[in-house]
Amino acid sequence: xxxxxxxxxxxxxxxxxxxxxxxxxxxxxPSTVRLxxxxxxxxxxxxxxxxxxxxxxxxxxPKIARSARQITTRLRVxxxxxxxxxxxxxxxxxxxxxxxNRAHAAAxxxxxxxxxxxxxxxxxxxxxxxxxxxxxxxxxxxxxxx
Numbered sequence: 001x002x003x004x005x006x007x008x009x010x011x012x013x014x015x016x017x018x019x020x021x022x023x024x025x026x027x028x029x030p031s032t033v034r035l036x037x038x039x040x041x042x043x044x045x046x047x048x049x050x051x052x053x054x055x056x057x058x059x060x061x062p063k064i065a066r067s068a069r070q071i072t073t074r075l076r077v078x079x080x081x082x083x084x085x086x087x088x089x090x091x092x093x094x095x096x097x098x099x100x101n102r103a104h105a106a107a108x109x110x111x112x113x114x115x116x117x118x119x120x121x122x123x124x125x126x127x128x129x130x131x132x133x134x135x136x137x138x139x140x141x142x143x144x145x146x
Contacts, residue, residue: 043128051122051136058119061142062111068104070096072141073112079136081129083121089113092137112140 061069072095078086089112097105116138 047124047128048136050124052138054122055115055119055138059115059140059142060111062104062107064104064107065101067098068101068108069143070098071101071105071108072096072139073109074137074139075109075112075116076135076137077116079120079122079124079129079134081126081134083124083126085117085120086134089116108140108142111142112138115140 074092074094076090076092080086091109091113094105094109
């Protein structure tokens with residue numbers, strides 16, 4: 001899978017208030033390793049690719065018009081050190097929305113959010129949590145999914 005199909009961006013940011021019942025509360029633990037605030041870009045790319053692959057397997061396309069498949073949805077997701085969601089996925093943006101498919105934009109956003117929820121917890125190395133996988137921006141582009 002290429003990052004052009006399913007992108008991840010990993011900036012450091014504050015975790016928003018928990019909005020979803022059952023979300024994990026991010027906590028610092030003695031086993032959490034503090035790494036350089038500027039993680040190695042190669043490690044970040046590997047973590048992004050791993051997270052994207054896990055979430056992509058959980059994506060279920062809604063039954064919608066073919067024209068709606070051109071809608072690309074970008075979400076911001078926050079995780080706790082154990083890989084559990086720390087908050088509700090946040091819709092950042094959608095591209096490819098036209099007058100012809102606008103009625104399906106909400107369904108495409110919901111399908112992306114459900115994929116993130118279904119795949120929680122992510123299986124990522126706990127010791128690299130501070131290296132950037134606490135927050136991702138994931139882009140869902142169904143027209144490129146095989």
